[in-house]
Amino acid sequence: MDLKEYLNEKRIIVDEALNRFLPVTIGPAHELYNAMRYSLFAGGKRIRPILCIASAEAVGGTSDDVMPVACAFEMIHTYSLIHDDLPAMDDDELRRGKPTNHMVYGEAIAILAGDGLLTEAFRVMASPELITRAGAKRFRRVLEVVASAAGAGGMVLGQALDIRAEGKKIETSHMKIIHEHKTGALLRASVAAGAILGRGTDEQIDQIDKYGKYIGLAFQISDDILDIEGSTEELGKQTGVDAERGKNTYPSNYGMENAKTMLKEITANAVEAISGFDTKADILRQIAFYIMERKK
């Protein structure tokens, strides 16, 4: 199947599911729900849910096996963007070509919209169908994978370290720790969760987890490159901000050419990690190249 077609198709079913899990709400809750939905439906590519689905399919599962968890990843990712954009954090006014959440709803509601999305992600995971399909053991394992990747040993830690590193020259090893946590952990968890819920063997889960680790790193490097070489128009957000803020990036620490070489090598490693898989993993292979070559 053509990757573009696959991404489109899955994006649509993920959007439909997100719309069911977090519907338009009337009554007292309408403003909070509007604020959550504003960022959730701001044109995200749904890369985490799609990775989760593709990973389930690679081990013989289906999107039905993972949908609540796939959506939980997108909700967690969206909350992290809302909080990252706050004046006390990165103070961004533009995200995906639209005003950031706090620019529209104010800081207080933006903080709460983030809190709401994060908590609702776990409510969505409490879906009876999910635990029935997965069984108690795989369900518990996925809950742990999601919460660990998102929490104070994962994404939240990455953001805290990133805040403290701003404007300082840091060791490359420390930059890697920041990226592994801030961007890598959730992407990696997306594919691991897919493999667990798709009923993969422990060996398959391990290999897909390794793939996810490389994918997370590749995603960060390509993000850093795009911040320099991409256009604000294509990306829907300001570019060149990393340098302006004195952020440590792969191009700034290694040079642009070395960063591009690393990106290629890491993509090859990702594909190598799942070399034992059959054609059902072709989409995962294509996604690896897609991340390497993406323009937005």
Next chain:
Amino acid sequence: MDLKEYLNEKRIIVDEALNRFLPVTIGPAHELYNAMRYSLFAGGKRIRPILCIASAEAVGGTSDDVMPVACAFEMIHTYSLIHDDLPAMDDDELRRGKPTNHMVYGEAIAILAGDGLLTEAFRVMASPELITRAGAKRFRRVLEVVASAAGAGGMVLGQALDIRAEGKKIETSHMKIIHEHKTGALLRASVAAGAILGRGTDEQIDQIDKYGKYIGLAFQISDDILDIEGSTEELGKQTGVDAERGKNTYPSNYGMENAKTMLKEITANAVEAISGFDTKADILRQIAFYIMERKK
């Protein structure tokens, strides 16, 4: 058993468990963990975990059946306090007699400490022992109870409505909605979760849930009364702030004497809701009176 002794004993085992679930951390994560622990160990009374334990005991369970969930409630409660105190929200400088989280760690880390505590609460719930003891069905039900009470249909909604109501004269019915969500939902969920995990029957769970609904309301009314009649010294936070901010409270909307009468009636309703329980529910009964009479 004497209630004071009971509260002390349970507070100690909850503190020990919290300390295990969120330990002192060295290395890159130490600042974030320090910030989370600063608020988590700032002298909270652990009323939600204790309610959860007492409720499990009322149906024949033990603290071992509920400990990860009991601690999750305290972590969620603590995150909500950190975010509520932020400059963009209530802008408080003092909490439990100590500077608020953002006064010590700055706004960015305070936001992340809150995010971290909320996410870690769900990681703690992923404890293998919990799901093994509870079984998949009760475990799932509790996950849903916790996430629903804390999320955009529960506590987060209450906070959003409270922010929007500030400085406005609102209908008493709307004030009730705010309180049911902001304070009530999590307290109610604490006792419901305890009854579920303690292996209560559906009828027992319903009755305890009703008790929890009244307790949540009683807690809010007594909070409103203390804000007027309590001293900053005893409470460890500024008093008189509700009136200053034009917050709608039970005393402001009904008058102080009526508010006190309502508090007595609601406490009686709470005790009535569990009248079918044997002496194992005596602690729940005593806690109802304790909330009514508390001075801090």
